[in-house]
Every structure is written in C-alpha cells, then in structure tokens.
Amino acid sequence: MKVPLTWLADYVDIDDLDIESLAKVMTMVGLEVEEIRLVGLAMPPGGKHEFKYTGITWPADKFVVAQVDEVMPHPNADRLILCRVNDGTQEIIVLTGAPNLYEYKGIGPLEQPLKVAYAREGAVLYDGHQPGRQLMTLKKMKIRGVESSSMICSEKELGISDAHEGVIILDDDAPTGAPLADYMGDAVFDVDTLPNMVRDASVLGMAREVAAALGKPLREPDAFLEMTGPSLEGRAAIEIRDPELNPRFVLGLIEGITVQPSPYWVRRRLNLAGMRPINCIVDATNYVMLELGEPLHAFDYDILVERAGGPPTIITRTAKAGETLTTLDGAQHQLDPEMELVTDTAGPLSLAGVMGGEESEVNGKTTNVLLEGASWNFINIRKTVSKLKISSEAAYRFSRGVHPALAETGVRLCLQRMAAWGSGQVAQGLLDNYPNPPHDPEVVLSAAWVNQSLGTDIPAQEIAEILGRLSFECQVEGDTITARTPPHRLDINEGLIGRADLLEEISRIYGYDKIPSRRLDQPLPPQNVNQALIMEDTLRDLLVNLGLQELVAYRMTAPEREARRFPPGFEAPDEDYLEIQNPITVERRVMRRSILVTMLEILEYNSNLDRRLAFFEIGPVFHPVAGQQLPDEKAMLSIGLTGLRAQPSWIDGEPPLMDFFDLKGVLEGMMAGLHIENVHFRAVEHPSLHPGKAAEIWIGEDVVGVMGELHPLVKANYELNDPPVYLAEIDLERLLEAARILFDVEAVPTYPPVLEDLAVVVDEAVSAAEVEAVIRQGGGESLTKVQLFDIFRGKQVGKGKKSLAFSLTYIAPDRTLTDKDVGKLRKRIVDLLDRELGAVLRS
Amino acid sequence: MTDKETHLANLEQIQKDALAALADVADADALEAWRVAHLGRSSAVMGVFSSMGTLDKELRPLMGKTANEVRQALEGALEEKRQLMEADALKQALETEKLDVTLPGRPVTRGRLHPLTQVLRRIIQIFGDMGFQVYPSPEVETDDYNFTYLNMPPYHPARDMWDTFYTKQEGVLLRTHTSPGQIRVMRARAPEPIRVILPGATMRYEQLSARSEIEFAQVEVLVVGERVSFAELKGTLDDFARRLFGEEARTRLRPSHFPFTEPSAEFDVGCFVCEGEGCPVCKETGWLEILGCGMVHPVVLEYGGYDPAVYSGFAAGMGIDRSTLMRYRIDDIRHFRNNDVRFLRQF
Numbered sequence A: 001m002k003v004p005l006t007w008l009a010d011y012v013d014i015d016d017l018d019i020e021s022l023a024k025v026m027t028m029v030g031l032e033v034e035e036i037r038l039v040g041l042a043m044p045p046g047g048k049h050e051f052k053y054t055g056i057t058w059p060a061d062k063f064v065v066a067q068v069d070e071v072m073p074h075p076n077a078d079r080l081i082l083c084r085v086n087d088g089t090q091e092i093i094v095l096t097g098a099p100n101l102y103e104y105k106g107i108g109p110l111e112q113p114l115k116v117a118y119a120r121e122g123a124v125l126y127d128g129h130q131p132g133r134q135l136m137t138l139k140k141m142k143i144r145g146v147e148s149s150s151m152i153c154s155e156k157e158l159g160i161s162d163a164h165e166g167v168i169i170l171d172d173d174a175p176t177g178a179p180l181a182d183y184m185g186d187a188v189f190d191v192d193t194l195p196n197m198v199r200d201a202s203v204l205g206m207a208r209e210v211a212a213a214l215g216k217p218l219r220e221p222d223a224f225l226e227m228t229g230p231s232l233e234g235r236a237a238i239e240i241r242d243p244e245l246n247p248r249f250v251l252g253l254i255e256g257i258t259v260q261p262s263p264y265w266v267r268r269r270l271n272l273a274g275m276r277p278i279n280c281i282v283d284a285t286n287y288v289m290l291e292l293g294e295p296l297h298a299f300d301y302d303i304l305v306e307r308a309g310g311p312p313t314i315i316t317r318t319a320k321a322g323e324t325l326t327t328l329d330g331a332q333h334q335l336d337p338e339m340e341l342v343t344d345t346a347g348p349l350s351l352a353g354v355m356g357g358e359e360s361e362v363n364g365k366t367t368n369v370l371l372e373g374a375s376w377n378f379i380n381i382r383k384t385v386s387k388l389k390i391s392s393e394a395a396y397r398f399s400r401g402v403h404p405a406l407a408e409t410g411v412r413l414c415l416q417r418m419a420a421w422g423s424g425q426v427a428q429g430l431l432d433n434y435p436n437p438p439h440d441p442e443v444v445l446s447a448a449w450v451n452q453s454l455g456t457d458i459p460a461q462e463i464a465e466i467l468g469r470l471s472f473e474c475q476v477e478g479d480t481i482t483a484r485t486p487p488h489r490l491d492i493n494e495g496l497i498g499r500a501d502l503l504e505e506i507s508r509i510y511g512y513d514k515i516p517s518r519r520l521d522q523p524l525p526p527q528n529v530n531q532a533l534i535m536e537d538t539l540r541d542l543l544v545n546l547g548l549q550e551l552v553a554y555r556m557t558a559p560e561r562e563a564r565r566f567p568p569g570f571e572a573p574d575e576d577y578l579e580i581q582n583p584i585t586v587e588r589r590v591m592r593r594s595i596l597v598t599m600l601e602i603l604e605y606n607s608n609l610d611r612r613l614a615f616f617e618i619g620p621v622f623h624p625v626a627g628q629q630l631p632d633e634k635a636m637l638s639i640g641l642t643g644l645r646a647q648p649s650w651i652d653g654e655p656p657l658m659d660f661f662d663l664k665g666v667l668e669g670m671m672a673g674l675h676i677e678n679v680h681f682r683a684v685e686h687p688s689l690h691p692g693k694a695a696e697i698w699i700g701e702d703v704v705g706v707m708g709e710l711h712p713l714v715k716a717n718y719e720l721n722d723p724p725v726y727l728a729e730i731d732l733e734r735l736l737e738a739a740r741i742l743f744d745v746e747a748v749p750t751y752p753p754v755l756e757d758l759a760v761v762v763d764e765a766v767s768a769a770e771v772e773a774v775i776r777q778g779g780g781e782s783l784t785k786v787q788l789f790d791i792f793r794g795k796q797v798g799k800g801k802k803s804l805a806f807s808l809t810y811i812a813p814d815r816t817l818t819d820k821d822v823g824k825l826r827k828r829i830v831d832l833l834d835r836e837l838g839a840v841l842r843s
Numbered sequence B: 001m002t003d004k005e006t007h008l009a010n011l012e013q014i015q016k017d018a019l020a021a022l023a024d025v026a027d028a029d030a031l032e033a034w035r036v037a038h039l040g041r042s043s044a045v046m047g048v049f050s051s052m053g054t055l056d057k058e059l060r061p062l063m064g065k066t067a068n069e070v071r072q073a074l075e076g077a078l079e080e081k082r083q084l085m086e087a088d089a090l091k092q093a094l095e096t097e098k099l100d101v102t103l104p105g106r107p108v109t110r111g112r113l114h115p116l117t118q119v120l121r122r123i124i125q126i127f128g129d130m131g132f133q134v135y136p137s138p139e140v141e142t143d144d145y146n147f148t149y150l151n152m153p154p155y156h157p158a159r160d161m162w163d164t165f166y167t168k169q170e171g172v173l174l175r176t177h178t179s180p181g182q183i184r185v186m187r188a189r190a191p192e193p194i195r196v197i198l199p200g201a202t203m204r205y206e207q208l209s210a211r212s213e214i215e216f217a218q219v220e221v222l223v224v225g226e227r228v229s230f231a232e233l234k235g236t237l238d239d240f241a242r243r244l245f246g247e248e249a250r251t252r253l254r255p256s257h258f259p260f261t262e263p264s265a266e267f268d269v270g271c272f273v274c275e276g277e278g279c280p281v282c283k284e285t286g287w288l289e290i291l292g293c294g295m296v297h298p299v300v301l302e303y304g305g306y307d308p309a310v311y312s313g314f315a316a317g318m319g320i321d322r323s324t325l326m327r328y329r330i331d332d333i334r335h336f337r338n339n340d341v342r343f344l345r346q347f
C-alpha cells in the first residue's frame, strides 16, 4: 500500500522524525518500506540511506503557491493563454495552454483568484509532454512572440499523478507565496503489507503501529456525524440470510448530494495513494477505505427504490443457480451457489465485498446515496475471487479479514465526508443488522513465559504497556497479564495460539534489535547415522575426482520429450506420469520418469560448447504407484560422456575420442572408491543403447544399473555431434547400500611377489571375465592379482579365436614362493583353462 | 748431459708434449684418443716403465718414481679436462634446452561440483558444526504437509504467498518450500529434541525469467526442545552469518510473517557487494534479505506431535539459488539449471 506521509501525520505525531528514520521505524515494526517516492519534500539528511528514493523535491525558492488574478488571450495563438500571476512577491505573466483555464479567458480580473502551483525559472520538474517521468529544467523561452520562463504546473509535472490535461487548481485557502513543499510537499511510502497484517492496509492502521513503536498517542479520526435529514427508518431494510457469511451489515443514507469533484487535497491524497479521484461520492468511499481499512459501497438510492417499487430491502444471500451479474467493470459473471451477494427483491446488486454491480452504481445524476458498510466471511470472499479471477481493493481487504466493528465507523466517517465534500443531508439513524459479532479473544500469559520464549527480561507491567499501545486492554496481576483483543483485529486467537500471537506483538513493538543474541543452549539431540547421505557426498566427490561435472536439473518435463530416448518405431512402455495440473508450459507438464533424458538434453544443449563433455547428475525420478497418494521418488545417478578424452593441446594434438571403456573406467573407479566389491558387467539389450555395446551393472546378485553407448537411432533424435555418446543410469539407493564406510585393508606383503605373464587362446564367444574367473579359481589364494594387458586377433591364433594375455602376481603370506611353487600353480591354471574353456596356452 | 739428465729431460718432454696435446682436445672422442696416446699401453710414459729393465740399477728407483709422477700428473690433467668438458657440455645442453615457459600446460580433465551444491555444502557444514544433521524429505508432497500442517488450512490467505504447482493427483502438489520436512522430521522424532537441516529442491509456479525460477534449491533448519528461545534463534543465525559472510558481517532481524512461525522475522545481512553503501544488488538498502525465520507456530508443533505447552522451537529457511546469485553477482537465475558448461566451469 502507498501511504502519503502527510496523511499518516494526521493520526500520529511524527514531526520530530525525518523520512528515513520514520521508514526505519516502520520497517522494524513489520511495515516493510520498499520505496519512498518524494513528491516535493527534500531528501532526508545524511549521505547513506537504507531505502530506495525516487521522485522530485520542490525547493522553496523554485516552487510556490501562487494565484492567478486574470486569464488573458494570447495575441497570436488561440490555444494559448496568458495568466497574470502573483507569486507572493511580484506579478508575472505566465504562458500556458491549460484547457481548464479556458473558461476564465478574457473575463477580466477574477473575483476569486485561482490558487495554483507555480514553478520559477530553473525549477527541475517532470516534462509534461514526454511519456513516463522525464526530468526537465525550466528555461526562458519565447512562444509565438511571448517570453515565458516560469510555469503553472500540472500534476504530472509535479509528480503527483500522470494527469496533464490541465493545471492543478488548489483549494481556495492555499496561502499565496508559501513554499509549495510546505503547503503540500509529501513523500509516499510504498509499504509491503504482510498477509496477517491486513489491519494495516490502511493509513490509520499503519499510524497505530508507528504510534506504538514510538510510544506516542494515536489520534483516531472523529466519527461524529451530524444527521439532519429525515429518519432512515422504514425507507430501507436489511435481511441477512447467513450470518456466518455476513456477520454485519450497516446502511446509511445521504440525500441531496451534488456529484462534484472532491477538494483538491482529497484528490491529491487519493492520487498519491494510487487511486484515481472520480467524484466526491466515490472518492469518499475510497478515502475511508484507505483511511480505516473498511471498504464501503455506495448505491444510487433512487435506482434501488425504482427496482423495488418502494423502499428497498437489501438481502444478503448466496447466489441462486443460473444467476448472473454485470459488475461495474463491465464484466458479466456467471454466479455459483457458494458466492455471497448483496441483492434486493429484484435480484443481485453486487458481489459481496468484491465489486458492485453496474446497474445500481452511483452516476453523474445521483442525488441520494445509500451507503453500505459490511463485514464478510473472508474464506467465502477468497473462493469467489479465485473462481471469478477478479480483484479489487475491497476484495483484497475482505479476503484477508476485516473486523465487523469497522463497518459502522466506516459508514459514519464516509457519510461525514460525503456531506462535507458534496453537501447533502444525512438521514437520521443508521440501519445496523449485526447478527454475528466476533468474540474478541482474551489471552492470558505470564511475563516469565514471555521472557523465557524471547530470552528477555521484560517486567509484566512493561509487557502490558506494550500491548496497550496496540490498543489491547490489559490487566496485570503479579506476573500474569490478561489482554483483551481490540475490536479491529481478527488475527488474535484463543489459548496457546493466542499466546504465540501476542508474543509476536510484544517482540515486534519491544524491538527485535533489543532481543539478545545467544548461542543454542539445548541438549544435543540423539545423533543419527544416515549412511546413504554420507556415501552420496563421497560419491559426488569421487565423480568430480574422476573428471566429471555435476549437473542440477529440472524435474519437470513432457512425455514426448522422454519418448525421444527410444529409437523411432519403438513401442514405448505405457508409462504413468505424475501430471501437473497448472503447468507453465506444455514442455514441463509432468514430473520426469527418466534421468537419462535429462542427461541427453543437457548433452545436446552443450554439444557445440565444448569438445569434451563429461557430466553426472544425482536426482530423483517420479514414479506414480497405484493405490499410493505420493509417487515413489527414486534417487538416480546418471553419467554422460562424449567427445575427446582430454582437451586438445599444442603438446599432444588431438586426443582420441572417449569410448565404452572410458565410461567403464569411470564406473570401476567409482565402485572402487565406494569400496564396493563383487561388481560385474553383463552384456544386455536396452532400447536406448547400442545392442553390442551395452551392459548391465551388477553388484553381487543385484542389477543396479545399465551402461553403454547411445543407440545410433536414438542419437539421431538429438542434435548431437558425431562422437558417440556413452551413458550410465544407476539406482542410487542400491549403489549406496552396497558402499562401505568400513572396509578391510590388507597388510602390505612381507615376502616378494612372483610375476609372470600368461597368454591363452580362446573362442571369440568366451568373455575376458570368464577367463579371468577361471585363472583366479586355478591360482587360489596365492594368486593376488590378475590383469589383462593385451588382446590379439589374427592369423597366428586362428579364425574365430582371440588371444588374451594376463599378467599374474603370486604372493604367499608366510614365505617366499619358489619357481617350483609357481610352476605348480601355473599348471593348475592351464589345466583348468583347458578343461573349462578349451583354452590353449599361446607359446 | 748425463744419462740421468737425458732420461729426466725425456720424461719432462713427454709430460710437456702430452699436456700440450691435451690443451687442443675439444671433444670426448679426442679426449679418449689422447688418453690412449698418452696414457695407453703404447704411450711414451708407459714405454718408460716397460724399458725400465734397460736402465742402470741405480737409476731405476728415481726413474720409476719420476715416471709415476708424470703418469699421475697426466691422469690428473685428464680428469680435470674431462670434468671441464662435461661442465661445458652440460652448460651447452642447458642453453639449448631453454623452454618457452609461457606455453600453456598440458590440460587436465577436472570435474566440478555444481555451484548450488558447493554453496549448499558450505551451509550444511556450518550448521553441521553446530550439531545440525541433514534430514531428507520428498519433493512431491501432499497439500496437508505443504500447507495445512504448516498452519495454512484450505483457503488460508497466506497460501497466496506461494504460487503452487498442483498435480492431477488429488491433494498432491510440488512442494513450494522445504518446510513440509519440518512436520516429517517432527513426526519421526517426537518427543526427542530436534536439530536438523532440511535441504532440497522446491518448485513454484512463476513465469521463468532472469529473476524467477520454477525450480530452486532451499535449505531450512529446525530446532525443537523444551525451552528454545528467540534469543537462541538470533544467536544461531548470527553465528551462521559470520561464518558464511565473514567475521565482520552485520546482521539484523526484522518482523515478517510466515504462517508456520510466530514471531516471524526476515534475517538481513549487510550487503557484501557495497558494504552497506547501497547498490543494485541490495536495492540500495545496504541490506540483503538472506532468510526467513521465526519461532515454530504452536499449530505446527501440534501437527508434528509436540505439545506446544511444553515444547518450543525455531525454524529458518533460505533459498540457495538466490543467495548464490547474490554471492557471485550472477545476472540470471536460470543459469543454474541450464547447465551451460561455459557457466559451470567458472566454479
């Protein structure tokens, strides 16, 4: 909400605070000032400010209140006029084109001079002819032969509003010659109102907080209302169908009102607060809403009488099936049976608490106004607003809760203003139907509890005093404070919750900055071990050490995006997605099921940005499960490699491309780093992977993932460069379960190892892993290491055969092995290889 | 000239000639040739030794001694020359092996943690030192956990503070904050005291722009115990801020509102970009809004299984993306999930 400083000053004495200090007080009490717009007033002293300032100032020597004594025609231009202006020190002829002065042109000296805002040569103000707010400096210039160096200002030029159709005509009591900033200089505080502080979406509400923070009295507006017209009794009636939805409804009547502009100071305040002045009736309702926080609604009484064929009965009720209403913004709404309405016997008049209807709205011909002040159930208003997608200042307040007590005060203040600004007579008496007054809770709390909760040492009396400043009625008995909620707040609860509510009020006004800062003094809770979390961190570090870049990626995707991971024509499994009801784009309308797709898309995005891409991502995929409300969130690991094995350099030239075994090396390094044993890889077919270059990753008896080269047909679905892409997808939970925080470390051997090589020729179909397993079986415990170092195919070994060369390491824990020992082991291995695999020793 | 004098003169001449020849030696081959010529089996000095039998008996000891001296002198000279030549050779070699040290090094393939992980780790470490343990919780949540149990019953106005992605599954949404984890950890631990940190991805319905993301990382801390005070919240956050932003970090708490805490506060840290002078990062205020916090609301304690008459607690939550953005003065929040290598490799 935008609050003009001068308006705030009506209710609390802030003369001793500069703008910056006031903004600080407001912010520290929960009224966060987001921006301060200067409209005439000077920047506060001091070089360093904690707030963002915009706007312009009106220096006293450049901007003054002046009076126009005569409006004369321009000798050479029809659309320009010359004003004889008195600025308090001298008489000047000022050139202007303001259409709102035409009516005074050529009628001679004015009986009642017009008070205007006058800017002298050198004044810096906004250019009225440029869009937006652009500064300009007033300079001497000649227009059509007449020299002019000063200006009668419009609202736009002074930064009050965007209006530039005419110049400002001030109220008659404006003192000629007074500095303009003294007369109406202002600063507008843009305050971000917290959702639980809608009571402060009003100038008075904010003044109450400021007064409480400063320990100063609050000057509430005088709601005295002179009622001189005939009684309202019998000329209207109120019927409330559901007091839960409409706890109170108040009506007042003013007759013989003149629809005219409000006084200038009212229009200026409304403009500064961000509302457009309309006429004295509408302005009065808006003014009181901004002042008090109670939205009001003005009906044209005569239209209601006509509709009812006599004195109207205002009925508040929910809509009937099929009812419609055209609101004053011209929109026609289909109403549904939960929506609360204000109606008469002829049908809907307005959407309760949200917006008035077009038909009964006040207009230029209105003379009698029936004024509504009511209170509504905020949940019902919220539902209406969200269903109809409609917003208004009234709905903003009513959908957050406005206390019914304000309904009557609001009607009184508003009728008082209508009478003052549009003349007219207020009818005797108000109609007040109040079937459901709220209970204003009484909260009991002890100073000991307050101080223990805050870590403070505030005496009970001071606590009561603080609450008193916020209009709570408090009684103190020893350490106990009983506080009654003032009748303008709906945010204070009973009992334990009420206690917490008051704790917030006490700490806020006492000052958060005065609460001490202490280190935690609580028993340390039982310490829990979460192996998966520890190992997940270890895993990230491992993969980084293996040269991979970590990714953090979006969870939202689209089924057709995920389908790109299959080759064309592949019949994708019918997968159930967790669908988002209100996606921001169709591209992100479901939660992802596959982490591989994310990886492919990020590889695709980066394909031309680096010649070596090596990524990993750890994150969940989402699998809906029948009969289960929440989906399974399965933590996954993906790895993606493509391009050069290393960055090209001047030394080595272009390194080779990464291949299947780069990925496998990363996986083996990762497994070793996690101390996972018993890892093996088995060839597998996978729709996304190359049929000959894909493997399942096994740990013991469990498959934990899959790895391999991206299928060329799938690769063609993406804009990727030529080098093949290698991917792994691993079930993180299973992987981390197998990881070991504690593992065995073998002693460094005391006796020297015996090394020897062994080359065997086997059929192509026999895998290296099978050969290695047989060698290990034959070698027994003394064979501590088996390492494949060469694979050879060629004429020498025969067609359909291959030679595998291993380097073997033998160590005995208790002695030095002799050639004879090793010879025996070797023979056992060779025999076993022959028997099991038909392998032949290669000479 | 006596025989003796002749012989001695001869030896002297041998030495003189040899040394003169040595002075002309220029490379290793010549040096070896010189050694063969002047110290080899058929060299002059060795000839003196082999012809010793032909000398007078009285002359033999003197001649033997003198010939030996000549041989040693030549050997010494040889060694000296060899070392000199080696030193020269090394010097020459070193001169020719001069590198252009400005040439770039051989590239290494270095991996990196994502910037969000790096910052999150730092935060977890700081709170970890204060005894906070990580507690993971799901990213897809029920309406109850995300709102109702956090003191926001259906149609509560505060629900507006979070623009929510709902799913087509009844009552299921994408969590808008990490706070549902508060309820989950409380229900798991009640009535034990709690000191946890809740990190994770959260989602909000926003239009994607440089300043707003639909998915972002948050981290939240929660303390529950029998007499937890607002002063302890303040102290914990002050310690945290000093460790994350430096010993001199200025901090302040200012009133705010969250439905699940009361009293609620925003925790601001003096802007580390302008050091309080005012800049675009801090919107000219000199303060950066780092996290929201407050004392756990009694309704939340109750939903979590803790009697609010006995227990109290505090909670604080911060956005990792936003604070990383501020920390590195990054202009666009979308960089984090775009995963452009040109962005990532700077961390």
Ligand SMILES: [Zn+2]
Pocket: B271, B272, B273, B274, B275, B276, B277, B278, B279, B280, B281, B282, B283, B284, B286, B287
């Ligand atoms: Zn700054």
